[in-house]
Amino acid sequence: MxxxxxxxxxxxxxxxxxxxxxxxxxxxxxxxxxxxxxxxxxxxxxxxxxxxxxxxxxxxxxxxxxxxxxxxxxxxxxxxxxxxxxxxxxxFSGSGIAGVREQASVLTVLQHNVADDNADPGGTARALAGAGADLVALQELTPQALPVYEAALAPEHPHRLVVGTVGLWSRYPLTDGRPVDIKPKDITADWNRGLRATVRTPAGDIAAYVAHLPSVRIRPQDGFGTAWRDESAAALATALDAEKLERVVLLGDLNGTVHDRGLSPLTSRLTPALDGFGFTWPAAFPLARIDHVMARGATPTGTWVLPATGSDHLPTVARLR
Structure with missing residues (x-):
C-alpha cells in the first residue's frame, strides 16, 4: 500500500x-x-x-x-x-516642462474643468490667465462665474466663444464658432457641452473643439456606468470626421483615460498629448488622466499639469508643434 x-x-x-x-x-x-x-x-x-x-x-x-x-x-x-x-x-520620455518650453511650437493650449461648485473662481481665473497659453478651454462654466473668467482672461485672450457650460478663450481670432451636438439621446434637459471654432493662428487655421463628455459612475446595480459617455464620444467622433480643416485640436474633460475603450472613437482619430502620467482627477489625490488634449495634423510635444485651483480637477497644458 x-x-x-x-x-x-x-x-x-x-x-x-x-x-x-x-x-x-x-x-x-x-x-x-x-x-x-x-x-x-x-x-x-x-x-x-x-x-x-x-x-x-x-x-x-x-x-x-x-x-x-x-x-x-x-x-x-x-x-x-x-x-x-x-x-x-x-x-520616461524625458521631455519634461523645461525641455518642452525650449522647443518651437505652434500653439500652447490649456484645458481645465473649473467645477460648477468652485468656491474661488477668481483665484482659478487668475491662475489660468497667468499660465501663458494661447488657447484656454473651460468646462462647467456657470452663469454666475462666467463674468469672472471673462474679466481675467480677456486681456491676453480677447477672442472667446461660450456654448452652454463650455468655453474657449483665444489669443488669436476665432471664426466659424458653433455648438457641437454630443448630447446622448436619453438626456431631455437643456444640455450643451460641445463647441467648435476656427483659430486663425500665425501658422494657419486650426479647428478647435471643446467638449465635456458625461460623467461615469460606479453603482452596485449596473457596475461602471459609461453608456452616456461612450455615446457622447461616438457623436464627437462623427463631428470630427466631418471636419474640413486638416489641423484639429480637441480639449476636454472626456471622463475617461486614453486606454479606456469607450474613448477609442477619439483616440483612433487623434493623437493624445501624453507626457508622464499627468493625472488630473481628483485634484486632492489624482488617480486618472481624464482631462485631455488631442490633435490631428499637429504634433503634441509635451504636456504637464498645473497646481490645484478651486476645482476638483487639475488644469492640464500641452504644446503642439
Whole structure:
C-alpha cells in the first residue's frame, strides 16, 4: 500500500502563487482589451486605472525578494516589462516642462474643468490667465462665474466663444464658432457641452473643439456606468470626421483615460498629448488622466499639469508643434 501523498506547505506553494499572480497581471496589462464589458463594464473600469497595476507589480517584486525565490523574481519581471512597454514611452520620455518650453511650437493650449461648485473662481481665473497659453478651454462654466473668467482672461485672450457650460478663450481670432451636438439621446434637459471654432493662428487655421463628455459612475446595480459617455464620444467622433480643416485640436474633460475603450472613437482619430502620467482627477489625490488634449495634423510635444485651483480637477497644458 502506497504512502499517503504529502501536501505542499504554504511556504512551498508561495512562489507558485507569486508566479500565477505575475502572469495574471501581465495578461491584464497586455490584453486588457480582451477583458469583456458585458458585466458591469469591468473592462473599461480596469482600463481607467490600468497604470496603477504598476503598484501591484512592485508589491509582487517585494514579496518575491522577501521569499528569495529566483523563479518568482523572474516571473514578476514579466509584468514589469509589460508595464514599461505600455507606459514607458510617456513616463520616461524625458521631455519634461523645461525641455518642452525650449522647443518651437505652434500653439500652447490649456484645458481645465473649473467645477460648477468652485468656491474661488477668481483665484482659478487668475491662475489660468497667468499660465501663458494661447488657447484656454473651460468646462462647467456657470452663469454666475462666467463674468469672472471673462474679466481675467480677456486681456491676453480677447477672442472667446461660450456654448452652454463650455468655453474657449483665444489669443488669436476665432471664426466659424458653433455648438457641437454630443448630447446622448436619453438626456431631455437643456444640455450643451460641445463647441467648435476656427483659430486663425500665425501658422494657419486650426479647428478647435471643446467638449465635456458625461460623467461615469460606479453603482452596485449596473457596475461602471459609461453608456452616456461612450455615446457622447461616438457623436464627437462623427463631428470630427466631418471636419474640413486638416489641423484639429480637441480639449476636454472626456471622463475617461486614453486606454479606456469607450474613448477609442477619439483616440483612433487623434493623437493624445501624453507626457508622464499627468493625472488630473481628483485634484486632492489624482488617480486618472481624464482631462485631455488631442490633435490631428499637429504634433503634441509635451504636456504637464498645473497646481490645484478651486476645482476638483487639475488644469492640464500641452504644446503642439
Amino acid at each position: 502506497s504512502a499517503p501523498r504529502r501536501e505542499r506547505s504554504p511556504r512551498a506553494r508561495g512562489p507558485w502563487v507569486l508566479v500565477s499572480s505575475a502572469v495574471l497581471v501581465a495578461g491584464l496589462l497586455a490584453f486588457h482589451p480582451a477583458v469583456p464589458n458585458a458585466v458591469g463594464n469591468v473592462g473599461s473600469l480596469l482600463e481607467t486605472f490600468l497604470a496603477w497595476l504598476g503598484l501591484v507589480v512592485v508589491a509582487l517584486l517585494v514579496l518575491a525578494a522577501l521569499r528569495r525565490s529566483a523563479i518568482a523574481v523572474a516571473a514578476v519581471a514579466l509584468p514589469a516589462v509589460v508595464w514599461v512597454v505600455v507606459f514607458g514611452a510617456s513616463v
